Amino acid sequence: MGIFKELGLREIINASGKMTALGASAVEEQVGLALKEASQDYVDIDELMEYTGKVIAKVTGAEDGCPTCGASAGIAISTAAVIAGTKLSLIERIPDTEGLKNEVIVQKGHLVNFGASIGQMIRIGGGKVVEVGQANKVEKDHIEQAINDHTAALLYVKSHHTVQKGMQSITAMMEVAHKHGLPFIIDAAAEEDFQKYIKMGADIVIYSGGKALEGPTSGFICGKKELMEACRKQYKGVGRPMKIGKEGMAGLITALKLIENKSSKPEKQIERMTNLCNKLGKLQGLTCSIKQDEAGREIYRAQIHINEDITGISAEELLHKLEAGNPAIYLRHHYVNVGILSVDPRPLLEGQEDIIADKIIDILQGGNK
Missing domain, CATH: 3.90.1150.180 (Aspartate Aminotransferase, domain 1)
Known part of the structure; x- marks a missing residue:
């Protein structure tokens, strides 16, 4: 029973x-054992977080990684990271970002509800949502012309929830971001390929740990080293109420190490x-x-x-x-x-x-x- x-x-x-409302995934025996053993022991959380980041990096091919309690937390933390960086005085201001580079550009057809609002996750991280184009049609010019001195990043949402036609591609949007020297973030929460978007050149990629990976309730961010350092720093600010515990990290590490056999x-x-x-x-x-x-x-x-x-x-x-x-x-x-x-x-x-x-x-x- x-x-x-x-x-x-x-x-x-x-x-x-792999639906959040039903508990996402049923984990394998090894992952369940890792959760149990971690819950019965102690560890330096900062050390564990850095180690988890290294495992994430190895699996994804990224420079570094940051564990989270879920992919939605990953959106908020990534947003805060591109706005505040590692500067504590700015981290402690989030979500109050008045006067900072805080605008996050998103295609209109990507501002969906996944159980909550993509836009709200951005705002929690201190971002000001700038939606571009129409719900069924976005031109490259829409994205290009929305960039200004307040732009912090461009976000692409890779999901079955989003509009699948009429949107600009990952490649097209990433080209615009990099042309203007801006970070390009991909929310790939339920995606099964954990290396694809890093190989394409994305600066930050966000995944769920409890969906395709079949790990515990968790998430992870991977990408450029300096941005991952900034992501981890957000646990001194907006990330604190959405922190991942020792059990979640141990289970996530185990699931990541099992990925080759999946x-x-x-x-x-x-x-x-x-x-x-x-x-x-x-x-x-x-x-x-x-x-x-x-x-x-x-x-x-x-x-x-x-x-x-x-x-x-x-x-x-x-x-x-x-x-x-x-x-x-x-x-x-x-x-x-x-x-x-x-x-x-x-x-x-x-x-x-x-x-x-x-x-x-x-x-x-x-x-x-």
Whole structure:
């Protein structure tokens, strides 16, 4: 019996992805052991933080790194770092940055809500958000012409939440930043490639430790050495209430050291989701197909389209019935308004796709009406 079941909480089947609302990832045994052992011992936190930074650097190919309690904290800390640097008098002013270079340029289609607001994370770090272009179209000139003497950095958000068309590319935006001698930050929270953006030339890259990495609740920043030193310094200021503890760093280090043996196993994902689709394909009014992640990651989900006129139940109603059960089944529901639900195979335990298919069949055949 798991700890949450012992507490009387419902069992969860997570088919929605590495979602913060469901606890992000279930860690491997070695990571769990590191969390346990770290919680029962003592360490110099500054030394541990510097060591963690070195591990981050080795894995990402960056000059240095900084651990955080999450990717959202990484946005706030990175923003504060490019504004205040390592100067304590400025660090202690954050988020009051009046008169400083504090403007952070973001494409309009990237100012999304990921569970909270990207813009708010920037403001927490003392940044003034400068959104450029339109929600479905940004020209390079929009970015170029927004730069002035108050610009602190340019931020690119790499996420399935953002608008995927009409935005300027990472390369185009980075060229503008470097042309003007400005730091280029990428929020790559859920990305699986931990070296790609450093190789491209980004100055700061932010990742979640609890998503693709499958580590504990944590995050990490990697990039230029002087900027990482500035990031760590923010723990004397705005970073203090979002600090990561010894357990989180120990678990993060362990997960990072295990990364070489990880694989997204796309063939296995496709096999499992094909089996799910074959079971669901027998139902009238329901079609199921395999779709790659909209942001281009090596994730292959089953996309289920519900024709309400035939099934007599909408995608939203089906979703609620699945979530109300015990076990509660959570599907990916970004397109529920157009009758589409998706199953993400990555967080599923062995055989759980069959439980999901059986429950959907039961509901649509009237067993849970």
